[in-house]
Amino acid sequence: MQAHSLRLGAVAAAIALSVGTASAADVKLPPNISWTAYGTTSSGYAQSVGLGKMLKEKYNADLRIIPGKNDVSRMAPMKAGQTPLCACGIAAYFAQEGVLMFATKEWGPMSIYNLFNNVGRNGQQLMTAADANIKTPADLKGKRVTWVKGADALNKNAEAMLAFGGLTWKDVQKIEVPGWGQSIQAVINGQADAAHGSTISSAYAQLAASPRGLYFPPLPHGDAAAWERAQTVAPWWVKTKVTAMTKGAKNEGPFEGNNYPYPLFVAMNNTPDDLAYGLTKAVMENYESFKENGPGMDGYKLENQALAYVFPYHPASVKYFKEKGVWTAEHEKNNATLMKRQQVLADAWKAMMAKNVADDQFTAEWLKVRAAALKKAGMPVVFE
Numbered sequence: 001m002q003a004h005s006l007r008l009g010a011v012a013a014a015i016a017l018s019v020g021t022a023s024a025a026d027v028k029l030p031p032n033i034s035w036t037a038y039g040t041t042s043s044g045y046a047q048s049v050g051l052g053k054m055l056k057e058k059y060n061a062d063l064r065i066i067p068g069k070n071d072v073s074r075m076a077p078m079k080a081g082q083t084p085l086c087a088c089g090i091a092a093y094f095a096q097e098g099v100l101m102f103a104t105k106e107w108g109p110m111s112i113y114n115l116f117n118n119v120g121r122n123g124q125q126l127m128t129a130a131d132a133n134i135k136t137p138a139d140l141k142g143k144r145v146t147w148v149k150g151a152d153a154l155n156k157n158a159e160a161m162l163a164f165g166g167l168t169w170k171d172v173q174k175i176e177v178p179g180w181g182q183s184i185q186a187v188i189n190g191q192a193d194a195a196h197g198s199t200i201s202s203a204y205a206q207l208a209a210s211p212r213g214l215y216f217p218p219l220p221h222g223d224a225a226a227w228e229r230a231q232t233v234a235p236w237w238v239k240t241k242v243t244a245m246t247k248g249a250k251n252e253g254p255f256e257g258n259n260y261p262y263p264l265f266v267a268m269n270n271t272p273d274d275l276a277y278g279l280t281k282a283v284m285e286n287y288e289s290f291k292e293n294g295p296g297m298d299g300y301k302l303e304n305q306a307l308a309y310v311f312p313y314h315p316a317s318v319k320y321f322k323e324k325g326v327w328t329a330e331h332e333k334n335n336a337t338l339m340k341r342q343q344v345l346a347d348a349w350k351a352m353m354a355k356n357v358a359d360d361q362f363t364a365e366w367l368k369v370r371a372a373a374l375k376k377a378g379m380p381v382v383f384e
Contacts, residue, residue, distance in 0.1 A: 027059060027278040034064040035085035036074040037263065039181050041203040043295050044263040047118065048087050050293025054286050059278075069179035070150035072101055079110065084271040085279075087263035090236055091153035093310050098345060098370060099383040100152040103363045108352075109345035109370075111269040113314035115280050117261035119306055120299030123199040123216065123242035124259050126161045130213030130250045132193035137165030137217055137226070144173040146183035146195040154180060158196040160234035161258075164219055164226045188212065198262060199245035200295040208248030216245060218255040235382060236260045236310060244296055261299075261306055267314055277316035284320065307331045312338035341379055348373035 033055065038044040045067060052063030066083060068074035071091035077083045086092060094100045098109030128134040132143055140162060147169075148154045162168060175192040177183045184203040186192040188210055197204070199216055208214040220226070221239045231237050240259035245252065265283075267276060284302050291297045298304070307313070307321060307328075312335045321327040352369045371381045 027282050028274040029055070029059050029061045029278045029282065030275065031060070032062050032064065033085070033275070033279070034066060034083040035087050035265075036066040036068050036077050036083060037087040038074070038089065039067050039069055039179065041181050041184070041201070043122070043198045043200045043202065044087050044089070046202060047263065047294040047297060050290050050297060051283060053293050054290040055282060058286055058289065059282060069181070070148065071095075071153050072150050075102075075110070078112075078268055079107070081268075084268045084275065085115075086266050088266055089153045089262055089264065090157070090234075090260060091151070092264050092266045093236065094152055096311060096342065096345075097383060098349060098366070100156070101150060103366055105353075105359065105362050108349045108366075109342070111342050111346060112266045112311065113269055113271065113276070113317070114309065114311035115265045115267055115276055115314055115317045116283055116300070117264050117306055117309070118296065118299035119261045119304045120200075120259070120296040121240075121242065121244040122259060122296050122299075123240060123245070123255075123257035124157060124197070124262060125199070125216065125219065125257055126158055126194045126196050127187075127199070127204060127207075128194045128215050128217060129187050129190075129207065130215040131211070134194065134215065134217055137161050137219065138167065139217070140165055140194060141167055141171050142173070143193040144175050144191070145169075146186055146192045147174045147176050148180055148183050149176060149178055151180060154183070154196045157234055158194075160230045160237060161196070161219075163233045164223075164230040166226075166229065198296070199242055199249075199257070201246065202295065204246035205248065208246055214246065214249045215251055216242070216249055216255065216257065218251075219257050221256045230258070261309065264311070266311060269314075271314060273314075273316040276314040277320055280314075280317040280320045284324075302326065308334040310338070312342065337379075340377070341374075344373050344377045344379065345370065 037048045048065045055061040055063050066077055074086055075095050078086055095102045095110045096112055134140055177186055183195040187195050188207045204214055237258045238260055240257055241254055242257040243254045283300055287301055308331050348370050352366050357365045374381050
């Protein structure tokens with residue numbers, strides 16, 4: 001598994017014919033679909049609304065979007081069986097791995113499948129108030145950086161950007177907030193100087209228009225040492241030429257930054273084939289009808305899909321990608337490895353639950369059991 005590389009070249013090279021519009025007869029979708037997503041001011045929510053419009057127009061399927069203000073609240077409805085899908089951030093990877101906020105007796109590793117993702121031209125990084133004069137990640141030293149309760153994905157990515165600048169949370173003022181939306185408001189209101197998110201989040205427009213102003217510190221791709229520090233914290237980071245961002249930023253225009261798929265459309269491993277196949281095909285083949293329905297929609301193009309990423313793909317989605325001729329032997333090998341990884345984690349969790357461990361020692365013991373199982377299987381631990 002190479003979480004630090006999206007390996008899109010093989011996908012783009014394999015596409016030999018244009019993608020048409022899928023007819024309703026080719027796609028079997030239930031009349032009502034639901035998935036969880038980030039809050040209503042996030043780009044992921046806006047994109048979900050755009051996809052919902054397409055699903056209603058093309059297939060008469062009604063989409064219910066369940067917003068959650070943090071990573072746990074987005075995954076909980078899936079775990080409880082209230083919805084099979086999530087338009088998630090990288091926290092879905094933490095859930096698969098059973099780490100961070102999912103390293104508890106109530107959670108543990110989740111067996112989830114990828115359907116498709118948005119891999120766009122936007123960036124994923126700390127945005128800053130222009131008047132804080134943070135031109136580089138190293139300039140974050142001593143500044144006020146938001147830390148969102150229950151949102152390890154946001155906080156780990158913020159930590160990675162601090163690492164890029166040779167810093168840790170001890171080098172900045174940590175400003176705790178209850179949700180992602182509040183993190184942006186804290187910067188707008190002058191209570192913080194930086195917050196993590198997508199460069200196309202609509203919530204940034206207010207900051208860009210305010211006296212404080214909006215600035216995205218670049219992450220120079222030639223700084224190998226900085227990138228190594230960042231990817232040690234967040235191996236899912238990928239060098240990206242960022243060309244999509246909220247209008248009005250002080251450095252509006254292409255810059256060297258970081259990205260990873262967002263939203264990641266993941267499903268429980270018992271998600272019906274018709275839903276997985278139908279939704280994958282509907283999104284992949286109707287780009288022209290929804291490309292103007294939200295920010296950064298170009299990331300849903302078939303040629304932009306990361307088919308060798310950090311989750312195994314749902315067998316029904318694999319069926320679709322094979323039909324389009326873009327599923328390669330490399331993708332098949334990576335998928336098999338990831339399926340085996342999920343089984344190793346599931347077996348380790350079963351062994352862990354058979355132990356009699358005090359609640360206050362549970363997480364530490366689980367991480368030891370998890371690491372030992374992965375090492376024995378010859379797999380990277382990633383989270384020690």
